[in-house]
Amino acid sequence: MHTHINSQYLHLENARIHYLETGQKNAVSVLLLHGASFTAQTWQEIGTLNLLTMRGYRAVAVDIPGYGRSQRISVSSLGFLREILNNLNLNLPILVSPSMSGSYSLPFVINYCDKLGGFVAVSPVGIERFQDELKGINLPTLAIWGSNDRIVPVAQADLLVELMPNSQKVILDDAGHACYMRKTEDFHKHLIKFLDTCRS
Numbered sequence: 001m002h003t004h005i006n007s008q009y010l011h012l013e014n015a016r017i018h019y020l021e022t023g024q025k026n027a028v029s030v031l032l033l034h035g036a037s038f039t040a041q042t043w044q045e046i047g048t049l050n051l052l053t054m055r056g057y058r059a060v061a062v063d064i065p066g067y068g069r070s071q072r073i074s075v076s077s078l079g080f081l082r083e084i085l086n087n088l089n090l091n092l093p094i095l096v097s098p099s100m101s102g103s104y105s106l107p108f109v110i111n112y113c114d115k116l117g118g119f120v121a122v123s124p125v126g127i128e129r130f131q132d133e134l135k136g137i138n139l140p141t142l143a144i145w146g147s148n149d150r151i152v153p154v155a156q157a158d159l160l161v162e163l164m165p166n167s168q169k170v171i172l173d174d175a176g177h178a179c180y181m182r183k184t185e186d187f188h189k190h191l192i193k194f195l196d197t198c199r200s
Contacts, residue, residue, distance in 0.1 A: 003053040005044055009069075012083050018069035019088070022049050023058035028117065028199045029090045032061040035099030035178060039068030046184050048191075055192055060088060064101060077104040078111060085115060094198055096191070098122035099152070099177060106130045113139045118198040120144065120191060123152040123177055127160050134163045141167035142194040144187065146175030168194075 003022050010017045020040045030052055032043050040061035043049050052059040062084060063070035075083065081104055085093065094117050097105035102124025109119055110133040118140040121127075127134070141164050143157040154171060161167045170190045172183040180187040 003050050005049055010084070010087055012080070012087070013073045013075050015065065015071035015073040016069075017065065017071070017073070017084075018063040019084075020044055020049060020061045021059070021088075023053045023056075025058060025089070027056055027058040028195075029058045029060060029093035030096060030195065031084070031090055031093040032059065032096040033064060033098065033101035033104060034061070034067070035101060036067075037178070038098075039063050041068065042181075046180065048180075048188065051188055051192070052195075055195075057195065060084075060090065060093070064104065078107045080104065081108045082112065082115075092117035094118035094120065094195055096120040096122065097124045098180070100125055102126040106134065109137060109139060110134060113137050118142070118194070120194065121157075121160055122180060123149050123156070125152060127152075127156045127163075131159065131163055134160070137164050138166045139164065140194075140198050142190065143167060143169045144179065144190055145169070145171050146177060146179030146182065147171050147173050148175060149177045149179070151177040 005022045040063045043061040066072040106126045121143045145157045172179045175183040
């Protein structure tokens with residue numbers, strides 16, 4: 001069974017920001033970002049949006065400014081996510097952030113962790129850069145990595161778990177940087193398990 005996925009636009013700073021949304025508005029929200037080689041559409045293509053809806057979540061996948069169907073904007077990465085949460089009425093969403101989107105998610109986690117219900121770090125960039133600020137943040141966090149990641153090595157997952165006391169690590173064997181593409185079923189299994197823990 002496939003759920004209906006809405007393709008919509010949000011206007012920020014005279015620019016159009018594209019996002020996909022599915023699920024009930026009053027359900028626990030999951031906000032999905034994407035890496036440099038992908039878009040919001042990726043989460044639809046690999047079945048993540050459908051799965052999240054079937055499991056009772058509201059899923060919102062956003063095209064980061066300058067990627068997919070979103071235009072570039074002058075707002076900071078921090079301001080961008082704040083506007084997304086405010087404009088889409090995302091109350092304590094669980095933020096899923098792969099790769100390049102770490103430049104958006106990590107500053108937000110540091111400055112607005114009280115606005116999030118959880119954080120799924122999918123080998124995001126910037127952990128070393130922000131390690132001093134990340135230290136001690138108690139946000140429920142899942143660090144999920146591919147064992148063969150050559151872009152953001154698994155040692156970065158170890159560092160993130162060491163820095164954030166309420167975190168756990170999952171390594172997907174024989175997967176690279178975009179572990180959710182090669183080991184989609186395993187990725188989904190661990191994602192849902194973590195989300196259900198955050199929701200309970």
